[in-house]
Amino acid sequence: GAVVSQHPSRVICKSGTSVKIECRSLDFQATTMFWYRQFPKKSLMLMATSNEGSKATYEQGVEKDKFLINHASLTLSTLTVTSAHPEDSSFYICSARDTSRGRAEAFFGQGTRLTVV
Amino acid sequence: EDKVVQSPLSLVVHEGDTVTLNCSYEVTNFRSLLWYKQEKKAPTFLFMLTSSGIEKKSGRLSSILDKKELFSILNITATQTGDSAIYLCAAWPSDKIIFGKGTRLHILP
Numbered sequence: 001g002a003v004v005s006q007h008p009s010r011v012i013c014k015s016g017t018s019v020k021i022e023c024r025s026l027d028f029q030a031t032t033m034f035w036y037r038q039f040p041k042k043s044l045m046l047m048a049t050s051n052e053g054s055k056a057t058y059e060q061g062v063e064k065d066k067f068l069i070n071h072a073s074l075t076l077s078t079l080t081v082t083s084a085h086p087e088d089s090s091f092y093i094c095s096a097r098d099t100s101r102g103r104a105e106a107f108f109g110q111g112t113r114l115t116v117v
Numbered sequence: 118e119d120k121v122v123q124s125p126l127s128l129v130v131h132e133g134d135t136v137t138l139n140c141s142y143e144v145t146n147f148r149s150l151l152w153y154k155q156e157k158k159a160p161t162f163l164f165m166l167t168s169s170g171i172e173k174k175s176g177r178l179s180s181i182l183d184k185k186e187l188f189s190i191l192n193i194t195a196t197q198t199g200d201s202a203i204y205l206c207a208a209w210p211s212d213k214i215i216f217g218k219g220t221r222l223h224i225l226p
Contacts, residue, residue, distance in 0.1 A: 006159075034214060043205060043218040044160070057213075093159050095214070106151070106207075106214055108159040 003027050004096050006109025013084055013116055021079045021112045023094030029074035030096035034106065035067075038091040050077040084116040119144040121208050123217035131225045132198060138191040138220045140206030150182050150189050151214065153205040160205055163191070198224045 003026040013019050023033055031052045036044040048069050049057040056069035066088075068080040077096075081088055091113050095106040124139045142150065149167045153160035164173045166182035166189060173180050177196075182189045193200055203219040 036216075044216045046213060046215065049213050107162065108153075111159040 004030075004094065004107045004109045006094050006112055008112060009110055010113045011115070013114070015085055015116055016083055018080055018082045019084055019114060021081070021092055021094075021114075023077045023079070023096070023109050025075045025096045025098070025107075028096075028098035030077075030098065031074060033071060033077040033094055033096040035069060035077075035079050036093045036095065038093060038111075044093065047079075052077075081114065084114070086116045089114055089116045119208070119210055119215050121206055121215050121217035123204075123206050123220050125220060126218060127221040127223070129223045129225060130196060132196060134196050134224075135192065135194045136196060136222060138193075138204050138206075138222070140189045140191070140217055142187050142189075142206075142208040142215075142217075144208045144210035144215060146210045147184070147187075147208060149209045151207040151209060152180055152189075152191050153207065155203045155205055155219070163204075193222075196224045198226050200224050 005024045005026050007022045011019055033050040035047045037047050038044050046059050047062045050069045050071040052071045052074050058064050066082055071077040091111050093111040094109045097106050121142045130136055149165050151165050152163040154163055164180045169182055169184035177194045180191045201222060201224045203221050205219045206217045207214045
C-alpha cells in the first residue's frame with residue numbers, strides 16, 4: 001500500500017512553546033490530507049482537512065489559530081500546535097488518500113505522541 | 118450531521134470464537150465504508166466497501182456492506198490473541214473520513 005510518513009513520532013515540549021508535526025506521502029501525491037486527534041481509549045477525531053495550495057478546512061470546535069495547517073506541496077502537510085498547553089497533549093495522526101490511481105482508502109502516518117509539560 | 122456508530126464498544130471473547138462487529142452510518146454523499154485495525158499506534162487498513170452485498174475477505178476477516186440499511190459488519194472467525202485491538206469503522210462522504218468510536222476487542226487465550 002501507499003506509504004505515509006509522520007514525524008516526529010514522539011515529542012515532549014514545554015508549555016507555551018510551539019510544535020510542528022510533518023506528514024509526508026512518500027510514494028504518491030496527496031492533494032488532500034487529514035489531521036486527526038485521538039484521546040486515550042477514544043476514537044479518532046477529525047480536526048481538519050488539508051488541501052494542497054489552499055486553506056485547510058477545520059472541523060467545528062477546532063481552533064484555526066491554535067492548530068496551524070500548511071499543505072505547501074503535494075507530498076507534505078504540516079500541523080503546528082501553537083502555544084501548546086498540557087491539554088493539547090494527545091496522539092495526533094495524519095492520513096492521506098492516493099486518488100491518482102483511483103484509490104480511495106486513506107493511509108495513515110505512524111502518529112505523533114505529543115506531551116506538553 | 119454525519120455520524121458513524123459502532124457496536125459493541127467493547128467485546129471480550131475466548132480464542133477460537135467468532136465475533137461480529139457492527140457499524141451503522143448516516144452520512145450525506147456516501148462513497149465508501151472503511152474498516153481499520155488499531156493496535157498500539159496508527160490504524161492499519163483492512164477493507165474498503167463501496168458496493169452493497171459484496172463480501173470482502175482477507176484470511177479470517179470478512180466484511181460486507183448494506184447500503185439500503187446503512188450498515189456494515191466485520192466478521193472475524195477462529196479468533197486469535199493477535200486479533201486483540203480496536204476496530205474502527207469509517208464512512209467517507211465527500212472529501213473527509215468520519216470515524217466511529219471503535220470496538221475494543223479483547224481475545225482471551
